[in-house]
Amino acid sequence: MLTNRGIEANSEKCQAIIDMRSPASVxxxxxxxxxxAALAKFPSCSSEKAFHFFSTLRKSDRFVWTP
Known part of the structure; x- marks a missing residue:
């Protein structure tokens, strides 16, 4: 969780991970x-898609919205 004091762990989510049972089979x-693997892929995929959006926002003088 991101707050004005910085990044803090969500205690409920941490407890859910701690309480998970170990896998019993292959x-x-x-x-x-x-x-x-799916969770690890999410940040890289979202950053690739958001890159063009944020680079366009940085160059706001050239951007013209067309419906």
Whole structure:
């Protein structure tokens, strides 16, 4: 969580991770790794898509909105 004091951990979400049970089978480990891989990919994909938007905002004198 980002606050005016900086970045703080959300205690409820941290407790949910602590309370998770360990995977008991190979299939559960594979499912967990798939979820982790999807979460790891999200920031890089979103930054690639947002780059053009933010670079356009920085060059606001050239941008003209057309409906």
């Amino acid at each position: 299939k559960e480990v594979q499912q967990l790794m798939g979820r982790v």
